[in-house]
Amino acid sequence: MLFFSFFKTLTNHTITVELKNDISIRGTLKSVDQYLNIKLDDITVLDELRYPHLSSVKNIFIRGSVVRYVHLPAAEVDRGLLEDASRREAANQAGKAK
């Protein structure tokens, strides 16, 4: 749930989602669920010339499984907290694995 928890804090911030088919979409993250499905608003496609069919799309729902990368706004990430959250997650996982 770390990623879910993490992405939830990015709602209403602009992120860039790179899909597994190489399309990169930038938009405002509206919501994310535990499958890391993503809802973006006001999207723009980075390489619009190659993907003109998306130029008229304003908002988009991305299935979590097709996402390759999510580019984060660095200012919105609390690294220390993220480190701690990762530690907790790891501890949880370790606890569950036993």
Place this chain on the structure above:
Amino acid sequence: MSFFGFDTTLPRDEPRSGKSKGIFEAQDPFAQVRQARKLQAFQDTQEEPLEFDDTYDGLGDKLEEAGDDFNDDTFGGGVEAGTISKGQISKDFDFFGQTAQVSSAIEEEQLRYNLQQQPKASTTTAQTTAQKPKKTGYEKYQDPGYIPEIQAKSSVWGTKPQARNQEEQPERISTASSGAPPAKRMMSLEAVEAAMRAQSQPVPPPQQVLAPDHTQNLYQQSVPMRQYASPDLQQHPMATQPQPQPTKPIQYHQRNASKQEAIKPAQHPIQILQNPNRAQHSPQPSQDRGTIQDTQPSRPSQATPTIPVITHPQQLMQLSEEQRKAYLEEDARRAKRNHKIFLLSKGNGLMTPQDKNFITRIQLQQLVTATGNSGDADPEATLAEDFYYQVYSQIRGAPRQHPTQPLGHFAQTYLLQTGGRLNNRRQAVNGDNHMQRMQQQVQRAVEAAKLKPKNKQLIIEGSLGKISFSNAKTPKPLLNIKRPESTDSKPATGKKANAEVRSSDRKSVLRNLETVYQDLMQLEDHERQMPPPPTAGDVEAAQTHMEWRQKTQVLNSKLWRDLKVLEPIVPGSTVPHPFIAFLSFAKGKKSIPRIFRHIDQEQRVTILTMIVVHLDQLDVISRAQIAPGESHPPPLVREEIELFSQVVMPCLLGYVSEAPINIIIGLLGLVLDHTTVLTVAKTKIGLGILTMLLSRAELVKESGDVNDEDWQQWTTLYDRLFDTLEPVLGALFPGPVNTSDDMYIWQFLAAVGIGASPEQQQRLVLGVKDRVMETVMQSRTLPADMSSQRLSNVNLFMRAIGLDVELLG
């Protein structure tokens, strides 16, 4: 008519006129139950806002228990009350056998019935036709000459047989209701209409077809404006409607107006007659559920709202103006409420209680799984699962609500809402029941969820791992490879042995670091759970507080152990001290402020001492030595230095700025004795720490509470330091003059200058004179703001020894 005598016509599709209202027009046999309960509830809670449950609930209980009333009729097996088949047909659900007998059984039953009740009126032919699928039971009414038997009906009502004309009906009914409170009010037309609208009449059981007089009776009792008119019936409206229309509404109302007690005696015979079986073998489940349900499901007239008994229009005329007004008001209110009931009841019966329970169960299970198993359904678990988000939104003040409330919260809210609603009701019989069921449901769901977690994984024999099922928390669990215990434990012991030997290799240092972080998080968690300070006399609170403190202590000592500050110092060892190694990682540096929050002063001074003793081993000092020809340490080191001065120095400073002089003396002594001062002094951090110590000593001296002995000691140390540094004063500056970042050096020089004797000040000035002049010269070529910046740095030092750059011209 359909198989069970139901019609699919919806109430709203129904013609609302006073046209023929046969018994079978109401197609839903359970509508009566509903209706009865609704109205009963309405009646019982007259003063209260309409409750949805009242108009809605409990239906299914009826369904289950009462719904099989007609099975006998359908399958021919239920004539046990009759003369023939009680012994013959077992209850073993031999449907085939029973169905085979159905036609004869029904026929016989009908025969018996008609013979008993109305030897005159019934014609066997009519009854036999009634067995055909399309029968309505009203065939005989199609004969215009047919006159239903009224007398039997009248006798049922406990009145003497009377003619069936409309003038006499009201009277008869008013006698029936004479036991009720005196009639005060008369229905207004709207009220009557509204009441009727709200009162949709369901179908009595099919057997009633066979007793025309009874159907007639029923019909008179409950003339509904909106009937579920079956197409068949509408073909012969007049035949079923021997009575003139105008009186009907009133009659109906009168029926309802009379108190239940007045009606009951009359009803019973009818019920028994209409369905002999039922009175014997189908006890109503509702009857033990309280007043609301003590009526037979198929008895429309039992749902008697507490309408003031106005048995005759003329009664209204006799009322005083006031009374009439009050009555009309009441009436309007009632009409309004009836209308509301009607509106609310539109969707009635769409879902059976079983359906509702099913949905509720799904929802509850969803709630349970949404937070995982209920065992960790507390805020802590939420925090563990959703740590980043929760803390982040706290830190950044996210206005959003936490979307993942723990289950307990959810379920409680849900239940409390229901409870709150119920508390407002005087009659919570029904609701309590509902509530209890809800609670049980929640409990069951929770328990089920507790039992479940083991099923989250499926281990196929012979496979390497287990397959996990997804839930809301772990939507897509991967193959969960089982870790053999042996591989886990062996390295652990091996590592331990290793750790003894090489406690400072990179891996083990990193591992130590993580342990420290774990400890820190535990401590922080623990801190969050701090019980409120105990009030005097509250033994239990004091007890918990004590326990909490003890736990804190344990965690603290664990943290302290894991920090390895007190590992023995091995002089001359090439392996750095574990704590110093710890500090060489950015993570370690960052942890210092957090650690300082949890340790006491003594531990802080120990850490400070540890750092000072190993000053020249600190990575920010040892690696920050500037190679010849360079003006900066490598970028990575600079980052570390930056981090150290931002994170660790404030902590140390925080302590030093309150430290007594003897600590300062001790620390300076350690620097001089244990470290290479020249190395230390050539770095930003080293100079920073020296500046810290020197300026603190100066401040303490100025505050006056330093005894001479201490001061003597301090001066000696200071002299040693000065002597050591004097030759390299000019070399403290890392780069040429144009290096902008030299403020810390001027600060250090200032700190040295303040404490220096006049003779030392002179030597100091001599040592850095060149640099001062260069800087001043260079600053003249710089833009104004940079120039003033440089000059003010220099001035920092100059003023400390009583000079000013202005004097330099």
